[in-house]
Amino acid sequence: MPEITYREAIHDAVTEEMRRDENVFLIGEDIGTYGGAFGVSAGMLAEFGPERIRETPISELAIVGAAAGAAMVGMRPIAEMMFMDFILLAMEPLVNQAAKARYMFGGKVTVPMVVRMPGGSGTGAAAQHSQSLESLLMHIPGIKVVAPSTAYDAKGLLLSAIRDPNPVCFVEHKLLYKVKGEVPDGEYTIPLGVADIKHPGTDITVVTSGIMVQKSLNVAKKLEAEGISAEILDLRTLRPMDTGAISRSVKKTGRLLVVHEAVQTGGWAGEVMAVVSSSEAFDYLDAPMRRLAGKDVPIPYNRFLEAAAVPQEADIEAEIRAIVRNKY
Amino acid sequence: MPTPFIMPKMDMDQEVVTIMSWLKKEGDRIEKGEPVIEVETDKIASEIEAPESGILANILYHENEEAPVTKVVAYILKEGETLEDIPAEKEKPVATAVVVEENADELVEKKGITFATPLAEKMAADLNIEISEIPGSSGKVTRKDIEAYATQIKDQVKPRVETPATPAARRLAEESGVTIDNIIGTGPNQRVQAVDVISASAQAVAPRPIRVQPEAGTQVPLIGKRKRTAERLTSSYQETPHIYLSVDVDMTRAESTRKRINVIADNNGDSPVSMTSYLIKVVAWALKRHPYLNSKLGDNNIVLLKDINIGVATAVDDGLIVPVIHEANLLSIQDINERLRYLSKQAREGSLEAGEVSGGTFTISNLGMYGIHSFTAIINPPQSAILAVGGLVRKPIVVDEQDTIEVRPMITLTLGADHRIVDGAVAAMFLSDLVMGLESPEIMLYQGF
Numbered sequence: 001m002p003e004i005t006y007r008e009a010i011h012d013a014v015t016e017e018m019r020r021d022e023n024v025f026l027i028g029e030d031i032g033t034y035g036g037a038f039g040v041s042a043g044m045l046a047e048f049g050p051e052r053i054r055e056t057p058i059s060e061l062a063i064v065g066a067a068a069g070a071a072m073v074g075m076r077p078i079a080e081m082m083f084m085d086f087i088l089l090a091m092e093p094l095v096n097q098a099a100k101a102r103y104m105f106g107g108k109v110t111v112p113m114v115v116r117m118p119g120g121s122g123t124g125a126a127a128q129h130s131q132s133l134e135s136l137l138m139h140i141p142g143i144k145v146v147a148p149s150t151a152y153d154a155k156g157l158l159l160s161a162i163r164d165p166n167p168v169c170f171v172e173h174k175l176l177y178k179v180k181g182e183v184p185d186g187e188y189t190i191p192l193g194v195a196d197i198k199h200p201g202t203d204i205t206v207v208t209s210g211i212m213v214q215k216s217l218n219v220a221k222k223l224e225a226e227g228i229s230a231e232i233l234d235l236r237t238l239r240p241m242d243t244g245a246i247s248r249s250v251k252k253t254g255r256l257l258v259v260h261e262a263v264q265t266g267g268w269a270g271e272v273m274a275v276v277s278s279s280e281a282f283d284y285l286d287a288p289m290r291r292l293a294g295k296d297v298p299i300p301y302n303r304f305l306e307a308a309a310v311p312q313e314a315d316i317e318a319e320i321r322a323i324v325r326n327k328y
Numbered sequence: 329m330p331t332p333f334i335m336p337k338m339d340m341d342q343e344v345v346t347i348m349s350w351l352k353k354e355g356d357r358i359e360k361g362e363p364v365i366e367v368e369t370d371k372i373a374s375e376i377e378a379p380e381s382g383i384l385a386n387i388l389y390h391e392n393e394e395a396p397v398t399k400v401v402a403y404i405l406k407e408g409e410t411l412e413d414i415p416a417e418k419e420k421p422v423a424t425a426v427v428v429e430e431n432a433d434e435l436v437e438k439k440g441i442t443f444a445t446p447l448a449e450k451m452a453a454d455l456n457i458e459i460s461e462i463p464g465s466s467g468k469v470t471r472k473d474i475e476a477y478a479t480q481i482k483d484q485v486k487p488r489v490e491t492p493a494t495p496a497a498r499r500l501a502e503e504s505g506v507t508i509d510n511i512i513g514t515g516p517n518q519r520v521q522a523v524d525v526i527s528a529s530a531q532a533v534a535p536r537p538i539r540v541q542p543e544a545g546t547q548v549p550l551i552g553k554r555k556r557t558a559e560r561l562t563s564s565y566q567e568t569p570h571i572y573l574s575v576d577v578d579m580t581r582a583e584s585t586r587k588r589i590n591v592i593a594d595n596n597g598d599s600p601v602s603m604t605s606y607l608i609k610v611v612a613w614a615l616k617r618h619p620y621l622n623s624k625l626g627d628n629n630i631v632l633l634k635d636i637n638i639g640v641a642t643a644v645d646d647g648l649i650v651p652v653i654h655e656a657n658l659l660s661i662q663d664i665n666e667r668l669r670y671l672s673k674q675a676r677e678g679s680l681e682a683g684e685v686s687g688g689t690f691t692i693s694n695l696g697m698y699g700i701h702s703f704t705a706i707i708n709p710p711q712s713a714i715l716a717v718g719g720l721v722r723k724p725i726v727v728d729e730q731d732t733i734e735v736r737p738m739i740t741l742t743l744g745a746d747h748r749i750v751d752g753a754v755a756a757m758f759l760s761d762l763v764m765g766l767e768s769p770e771i772m773l774y775q776g777f
Contacts, residue, residue: 254496254522286496286522287515326515 001184007177009151010040010116013158014078016187018048021076024162025052027063028080037082038118038177064090064115068098068167071113076162083129084119084171087137098167099142110165114158120173120211120261121306127298130306132210132262137169138239138271144192145238147171149213151181153236156190164192171238173211195242197249201231203324204255207246207272209235212259212311219317228324238268246272247281254286255323261310264293288328292319330403330414331380335389337397338369338682344394345369347401351551352384358404365401366552372682373556382406386414407480444469457481493520504529553647564709569747572704575759579720579737582606582766589661598662603720604640604694605665610765611715612636612657613772615690618758620750621743622689624710630749639688639708640668642675649675650708652688657777696720702740712749713758716742 004012018024025048026041032055035042045053056063060081067077081087087094098111121130137145146161146168148154154172161168198213199220206216213234220230233249235242250256256276258269269291276282276289294310322328335345345367352364363375364384378384382404389395389402403414444452444459451474452459462469462477491509493501497520501508506529513520550558590600615622619632636657639650651671653664674680690712693705696719705716718740727734741762745755764771 254494283495283499286494326519326521328516 001182003180004151004183005178005180006148006151006154006172007038007040009155009181009183010158010172011042011044012183013155013162014041015044015047017159017162018044018052020187021162023074024076024078025054025070026078026080027054027056027067029056029058029063029082031055031080036080038172038174040116040172040177041080060086060089061093064098065093067113067115068093068101068111071098071111071167072101072109077113078162079113079115081115081117083125084117084133085128085131087115087117087133087169090115094143094167094169095140099140102166103142111167112163112165114161114164114168114170116158116170116172118172118174118177120175121294121299121310122175122211124301124303124306125174125299126301130299132171132260132294134169134171134238134260135262135266135268137171138268142166144168144240145171146192146236147173147210147238148236149173149176149198149210149234151179151183153190153196153234155183156188157192157236159187160189160192163189168192171210175211176214179214190236192237193240193242194236195245196234196236197231197245198234199230199232201229202253203229204257204320205231205233205246205249205253206257206259206316206320207233207235207249207269208259209238210261212261212316215311215313216259216316219313219320223317223320228320230320235272241268241271241275243275243279246275247279250276250281251284254284256285256289257316257319257323258289258291258293259311259316259319260291260293262294263296264291265296267291267293269293287323287326290319290323290328292316330385330405330409331382332400333364333379333384333402333404335365335367335395335397335399335401336376338372338374342369342397344396345374346394347389347391348373348556349391349551350387351375354385354387354402356384358382358384363552366555367395368556369682372686373553374682375552378404380404380406382409385411445471447471448474451475491520492517494522496522497525500525500529504532506532553649557647560709561706565706568707568709570704570707570744571747571750571752571755572742572744573752573755573759574702574740574742575763576725577739577741577763577766578725579739579766581769582610583720583737585769593662593665596662599665599669601661601665602668603696604692604717605661605668607694607717607766608638608640608653608656608664608668608692609659609661610769610772611690611692611762612638613765613777614758614762616657616777617761618754620754621713621745621758623712623749624689625712625746625749633689635687635689637687637689639685639691639711640671641691641693641705642672644675644678646678649680649685650688650691651675651680651684652686654687691715692717696739702742704742705744707744707746711746713743713745713755716744718742 014026026044030036031041032045032053041053063079067079070077098113101109101111119132134145134147137143144166146157148157158170161170199217201220208216213232216232220232223230231249231253233245258272260267260269273289292311292315297309299309300306348366348368350365352358358364358378360378360381362378364378365376367374367376385403385405387402388400395401445468448469448471449459451471455478457477459469462473493508498508500522506525508520511520511524511528512518513524515521586601586606593600615636622636623630623632635655637652637654638656639652641648641650653667656664671684688711691708691714693714694717695703696717700718702718703716705714707714720737720739722735723738724733724735743755743759
């Protein structure tokens with residue numbers, strides 16, 4: 001199987017879907033000649049032209065508003081935010097229009113749009129360009145939130161997101177763009193709302209997503225040599241959340257750690273714990289559920305402080321050890 | 329105002345009680361009806377119940393002190409009350425018998441009727457509260473009273489102290505039938521983990537190791553009646569030199585006489601006379617002739633008692649109680665039988681009154697119904713003797729000079745006597761007369777009761 005990067009996987013998904021469906025188009029800032037802030041749309045302008053690779057002025061409100069309107073009249077727009085942080089400028093068309101239209105028009109209108117957005121820290125982009133705002137988006141009924149962790153998942157999930165009749169926020173992690181993974185040639189989809197066990201284990205369930213999946217996997221492989229068996233459950237889709245997979249895994253391992261980069265307070269780790277608490281998995285818990293999340297601070301510019309603000313492999317390792325050894 | 333805890337008067341001529349022990353300390357919460365003081369009169373030991381719920385305070389008479397009856401011995405503080413609320417000590421006039429007109433409040437008190445508003449009644453029903461338990465602040469129980477009471481009982485509910493355990497451990501314990509409270513967990517603060525339950529249930533099926541030291545099971549507190557029984561029997565056994573004499577009695581004629589008596593009883597619609605009742609009558613007759621067996625040891629004398637009051641040791645759920653048939657020698661067998669039936673019933677229900685268990689001069693203990701052939705008993709001080717009665721057994725015995733053997737209904741009587749008062753010959757003569765009364769009932773008619 002060929003190995004390609006996460007960026008290429010997203011590029012391929014958009015390209016293949018635009019070739020397959022002429023209603024699909026890309027809209028955003030600097031996505032044409034420049035190829036997009038992170039180079040995802042490189043070369044697309046030449047193939048599809050400015051009608052379908054639609055560059056806009058610097059207005060996220062305009063991008064998402066136009067995409068929502070186009071979707072309502074039958075197009076399948078893919079809107080690109082240069083940084084996830086800028087979705088805040090487009091919250092009104094996203095939250096008040098796109099998320100509500102299908103409901104308010106009794107299903108007569110659908111809004112099949114995707115908003116792609118690079119999130120997360122680690123690039124020295126400081127407090128306004130490094131946030132993980134998934135929980136903000138997850139709080140809105142009518143929006144699906146997808147956060148792939150591998151090239152394979154990114155392509156399969158993006159195809160499903162484009163074909164989904166609802167607004168989907170597709171959260172890409174900046175640090176993952178260069179990460180390679182095996183991706184088969186040709187079309188395949190991964191259904192939204194289905195989690196994936198990236199590493200099976202019996203002692204503890206680590207529920208995570210995005211960049212933290214790879215970090216958790218590295219820790220799991222290291223601890224496996226010591227006889228600690230951690231199951232890494234990649235949610236892949238944050239909303240709708242695969243509650244069944246969470247409770248099945250916790251029933252098997254009896255312990256839970258939730259890891260996400262987004263800040264802890266109000267983060268979705270709490271949601272995962274609530275799922276376990278109110279499912280039959282509760283009676284299988286043999287330790288307090290724990291979460292490891294970003295510190296409740298803006299992402300610092302200083303690279304050491306930036307690293308310290310979000311969970312790193314050493315943190316995940318220490319936390320898993322403590323839980324498995326009944327330290328809590 | 330705090331509720332005064334008044335020492336009740338249990339007997340007509342009683343002036344003081346000795347406080348044996350306070351079952352609660354100052355500051356303890358006590359509930360209405362709960363035993364709080366163990367007292368002893370010259371007749372019996374009793375437990376005095378709390379007249380009201382609250383906090384026990386200001387104990388005025390301590391253990392081993394004599395307390396006057398009808399007087400305050402402590403106070404009970406209700407919520408919000410402090411020691412300051414206790415009135416300055418003064419002689420409280422003892423309620424005398426004055427006829428007063430009954431008003432509604434007294435009706436409530438006397439007849440146990442509680443008036444309540446319809447809303448209060450509904451609230452009480454919803455909260456599953458017995459409305460008669462609630463003190464009405466204004467003669468009537470109102471919503472406010474119910475709310476106050478509900479808050480009060482809520483405060484009394486103590487937080488459950490639980491063995492810490494993870495949900496998984498609890499589930500496994502339930503599935504494997506292991507009691508989680510018996511496990512000391514390996515988790516933080518000895519929290520029971522799943523693995524602890526698994527190893528505990530593995531041990532449960534493993535062959536049980538031999539325990540060198542006996543394992544303590546339920547612990548029965550040695551208090552109240554049990555404690556008094558223990559103390560009295562220990563002192564009697566240590567201080568009284570017991571002698572024991574046994575005799576076998578042919579009960580053929582006693583039994584046939586009793587059967588004929590029961591034909592009469594049946595015709596009169598009375599209950600059939602029991603063997604014990606019959607025995608009491610004959611023992612009373614024999615005691616009349618042998619006053620040393622019906623006496624007590626004074627400081628410098630032996631007091632031969634005029635009344636013959638026979639106690640019958642009776643096993644009840646929580647120990648032993650000895651109801652007394654007073655002046656048994658003056659009663660007919662039928663009266664004795666009725667009295668004994670009544671007292672046994674009271675004993676079983678735990679509602680014997682002080683006068684019904686005091687004043688005994690001699691005790692009969694019968695274990696025949698348990699198949700006991702013969703046994704010895706410890707004298708119940710200050711009495712001088714006790715008769716232990718075995719079960720009626722049909723046995724072959726030699727009945728005449730020609731060595732004829734016949735099967736006869738036999739019992740074995742064992743007399744325990746205080747040798748300081750009763751010599752062996754005196755005890756033997758008493759037993760001899762008792763045997764004669766049982767084997768030849770006509771002697772009693774001939775000699776008179």
